[in-house]
Amino acid sequence: EVQLLESGGGFVQPGGSLRLSCSASRSTSGRHAMAWVRQAPGKGLEWVSTIDYNGGRTYYAESVKGRFTITRDDAKNTLYLQLNSLRAEDTAVYYCAQVSWPTHFDFWGQGTHVAVSS
Amino acid sequence: EIVLAQSPGTLSLSPGERATLSCRASQSITSTYLAWYQQKVGQAPRLLIYGASKRATGIPDRFTGSGSGTDFTLTISRLDPEDFAVYYCQQYGSSLWTFGQGTKVEIK
Numbered sequence: 001e002v003q004l005l006e007s008g009g010g011f012v013q014p015g016g017s018l019r020l021s022c023s024a025s026r027s028t029s030g031r032h033a034m035a036w037v038r039q040a041p042g043k044g045l046e047w048v049s050t051i052d053y054n055g056g057r058t059y060y061a062e063s064v065k066g067r068f069t070i071t072r073d074d075a076k077n078t079l080y081l082q083l084n085s086l087r088a089e090d091t092a093v094y095y096c097a098q099v100s101w102p103t104h105f106d107f108w109g110q111g112t113h114v115a116v117s118s
Numbered sequence: 119e120i121v122l123a124q125s126p127g128t129l130s131l132s133p134g135e136r137a138t139l140s141c142r143a144s145q146s147i148t149s150t151y152l153a154w155y156q157q158k159v160g161q162a163p164r165l166l167i168y169g170a171s172k173r174a175t176g177i178p179d180r181f182t183g184s185g186s187g188t189d190f191t192l193t194i195s196r197l198d199p200e201d202f203a204v205y206y207c208q209q210y211g212s213s214l215w216t217f218g219q220g221t222k223v224e225i226k
Contacts, residue, residue, distance in 0.1 A: 045208075
């Protein structure tokens with residue numbers, strides 16, 4: 001079992017940027033694909049982005065394509081999500097999750113809050 | 119993009135009762151690619167079922183997933199007080215992952 005811990009959330013104005021991090025408790029070799037899933041206040045879960053086991057392929061929801069970038073640094077056991085051109089509708093708790101490729105998310109972090117407001 | 123519709127939106131039941139949650143896909147999906155999650159208030163989601171019917175590690179056998187094609191069901195045979203939560207189905211297809219809107223199981 002892997003423990004995931006997100007960080008980097010905060011308050012930002014529209015048009016601003018943030019970088020989220022997700023630290024894994026063990027080495028990601030034996031690597032897994034990883035993903036970000038978000039949840040707006042009082043709403044359901046929305047998949048945001050996935051990166052494959054070696055960072056070679058990335059996938060994005062239409063709602064964030066061109067604005068968000070997912071990367072990984074396996075030497076640091078860390079997943080990242082760069083959020084640019086933020087909008088009010090990006091306000092959410094952002095969870096990182098391990099992907100049991102390609103079908104489902106088997107381990108989740110506790111989430112980090114992102115609030116976009118003027 | 120495949121859309122998942124969950125019903126009902128809210129299920130009001132008493133502990134010990136049976137819960138039946140539905141997840142309907144806008145087009146047929148491979149059973150391998152259908153999962154269910156439980157989310158309690160203030161907590162992260164937890165994987166319950168994957169491959170439509172396989173229980174994740176540590177999930178009690180009162181949780182059963184079934185279905186195929188476009189219609190999938192999560193059944194909780196006898197509700198335990200800790201089972202009152204929101205449940206989401208999720209599917210993978212064409213390099214996209216999508217969730218249903220959730221079913222809240224609340225105490226009657």
